[in-house]
Amino acid sequence: MQNRNILIIGGGIAGMEAAGQLLRLGWEPVIVEKNERLGGHVAKWYKLFPDMMSAADLVQTLTDGIKEATVYLKTRVASMNRLKDGYSVVLSNGVSLQCSAVLIASGFHLFDAAKKEEYGYGVYDHVITNADLEAWFGGAPDNRVPANPGQVAFVHCVGSRDLKAGNAQCSKVCCMTAIKQAIEFKERFPGAQVWCFYMDLRLFGKKYEDFYINAQKDFGVHFVRGRVSEVSEDIDGRVVLKAEDTLAGLPVKLRADLLVLMSGMLCNSDTAALASMVRTEVDSDGFLRSRDNIYRINESRREGVFFAGACTGSKTVPETVAEARAAALDIHNYLNGNA
Amino acid sequence: MPDFGFSLSKSSSVSLDSLDLGLYGELERLEPGVKTCMACGSCSAACTASVWSGMSVRKLILNLQRGKDVEKMLGSCMLCGKCSMVCPRGINTRHLILSLCRIYKKQ
Ligand SMILES: Cc1cc2nc3c(=O)[nH]c(=O)nc-3n(C[C@H](O)[C@H](O)[C@H](O)COP(=O)(O)OP(=O)(O)OC[C@H]3O[C@@H](n4cnc5c(N)ncnc54)[C@H](O)[C@@H]3O)c2cc1C
Ligand code: SF4
Ligand code: SF4
Ligand code: SF4
Numbered sequence: 343m344q345n346r347n348i349l350i351i352g353g354g355i356a357g358m359e360a361a362g363q364l365l366r367l368g369w370e371p372v373i374v375e376k377n378e379r380l381g382g383h384v385a386k387w388y389k390l391f392p393d394m395m396s397a398a399d400l401v402q403t404l405t406d407g408i409k410e411a412t413v414y415l416k417t418r419v420a421s422m423n424r425l426k427d428g429y430s431v432v433l434s435n436g437v438s439l440q441c442s443a444v445l446i447a448s449g450f451h452l453f454d455a456a457k458k459e460e461y462g463y464g465v466y467d468h469v470i471t472n473a474d475l476e477a478w479f480g481g482a483p484d485n486r487v488p489a490n491p492g493q494v495a496f497v498h499c500v501g502s503r504d505l506k507a508g509n510a511q512c513s514k515v516c517c518m519t520a521i522k523q524a525i526e527f528k529e530r531f532p533g534a535q536v537w538c539f540y541m542d543l544r545l546f547g548k549k550y551e552d553f554y555i556n557a558q559k560d561f562g563v564h565f566v567r568g569r570v571s572e573v574s575e576d577i578d579g580r581v582v583l584k585a586e587d588t589l590a591g592l593p594v595k596l597r598a599d600l601l602v603l604m605s606g607m608l609c610n611s612d613t614a615a616l617a618s619m620v621r622t623e624v625d626s627d628g629f630l631r632s633r634d635n636i637y638r639i640n641e642s643r644r645e646g647v648f649f650a651g652a653c654t655g656s657k658t659v660p661e662t663v664a665e666a667r668a669a670a671l672d673i674h675n676y677l678n679g680n681a
Numbered sequence: 682m683p684d685f686g687f688s689l690s691k692s693s694s695v696s697l698d699s700l701d702l703g704l705y706g707e708l709e710r711l712e713p714g715v716k717t718c719m720a721c722g723s724c725s726a727a728c729t730a731s732v733w734s735g736m737s738v739r740k741l742i743l744n745l746q747r748g749k750d751v752e753k754m755l756g757s758c759m760l761c762g763k764c765s766m767v768c769p770r771g772i773n774t775r776h777l778i779l780s781l782c783r784i785y786k787k788q
């Protein structure tokens with residue numbers, strides 16, 4: 343009889359949604375998650391654009407859908423061997439199992455903002471990242487956020503579109519995240535002046551442009567087209583940033599009480615190891631290489647190995663969820679011989 | 682022509698149909714990296730000469746791409762190389778300025 347186990351590597355929203363769908367299709371998903379909890383990055387976010395839905399509610403909905411799945415937390419895949427029809431797998435917790443198909447849903451890594459030394463993350467007192475700000479919105483105390491900020495600056499494209507940071511790609515979600523966070527910031531501090539320093543505003547998704555218009559019209563967020571070239575700290579501990587306002591053609595300087603760096607989405611640093619374990623390839627952008635990037639994003643170039651979510655490139659939540667469902671169906675069809 | 686008491690100033694609009702891109706083409710051959718400039722302005726923001734002279738590699742490149750002469754601006758550069766350090770597209774802007782100087786010298 344066919345083995346009904348499907349190994350899912352990564353318990354972020356991609357792995358969770360795929361597991362929920364596979365259960366409904368009659369399979370037995372086994373989620374292997376290296377962290378101590380499910381939900382991946384989304385479990386650390388506060389509200390999700392474009393509906394400003396609670397991220398915790400989404401993770402809860404996904405958790406409810408996988409009650410019957412086997413979940414191993416704080417676990418990794420130790421080794422994997424190809425069998426005639428499937429894989430034999432040994433996990434870091436000593437469990438060994440056989441599965442008919444593998445879904446990689448290992449997601450992304452946030453760019454380490456400290457690597458862009460010119461922005462002073464970890465050095466100056468009031469420099470945080472987009473991820474830090476999500477945590478603060480969610481209630482985590484952070485003494486880098488001043489009690490009564492007068493000016494706040496968001497720097498776009500930190501570790502994205504930057505060959506010197508080793509990542510030529512656009513991370514795609516951070517323009518929208520910046521505007522989402524700028525609005526949330528203004529809601530809490532209506533008196534603050536909020537500035538976004540961007541190179542291009544990439545607001546590609548459903549209703550994203552509405553956020554831009556609202557940020558301008560209802561919240562008075564300022565937009566400056568220019569990349570911040572360097573940041574320093576003045577004697578009062580404020581952050582001083584320099585950029586060119588490329589539309590005015592003039593150098594500009596801003597003193598801010600808080601600087602928020604929009605760190606980009608990079609491939610997970612486990613990607614190369616995972617790829618070699620299932621003997622598939624890494625793409626030129628560092629993410630996992632799909633069979634193609636148009637029709638078969640969910641398929642690896644290796645028999646029985648599938649992908650979902652941000653392990654193949656920057657994705658939004660709805661894109662990730664849609665891909666996870668598609669991957670579940672692809673696996674179902676593959677195992678039923680319909681592929 | 683009768684004197685109407687005013688004169689027309691020359692149009693400042695750039696006709697993209699009849700650009701003379703000779704200079705830019707020559708620079709492209711010497712410095713292919715220039716093609717990837719995305720006009721982010723990091724070079725100008727970091728430039729030590731910009732505040733007092735208006736020096737801007739971004740403007741220099743853009744003006745060349747629009748068929749304009751940039752020789753005057755070149756004179757403000759101190760060749761310190763700060764702009765090269767910040768360019769996210771990895772363009773060696775300092776070297777680009779030197780190449781441009783050579784092109785002008787040949788003319
Ligand atoms: C600051 C910020 C805010 C955002 N806000 C929004 C928003 O408002 N709306 C929106 O649509 N999108 C938003 N996004 C995008 C969203 O975070 C992603 O779409 C989503 O996280 C992708 O989910 P994923 O499951 O593919 O990856 P991840 O969330 O990265 O999850 C991957 C999981 O796999 C696990 N894993 C990795 N490697 C291994 C391994 N080797 N073994 C075992 N487990 C492993 C990880 O621990 C993690 O739990 C935001 C992104 C950022 C950076
Ligand atoms: S989405 Fe915006 S901030 Fe993010 S890398 Fe692309 S252009 Fe930069
Ligand atoms: S090399 Fe010239 S253009 Fe570049 S930063 Fe120095 S002075 Fe400015
Ligand atoms: S820093 Fe580089 S990409 Fe940006 S405007 Fe200057 S030359 Fe162009």
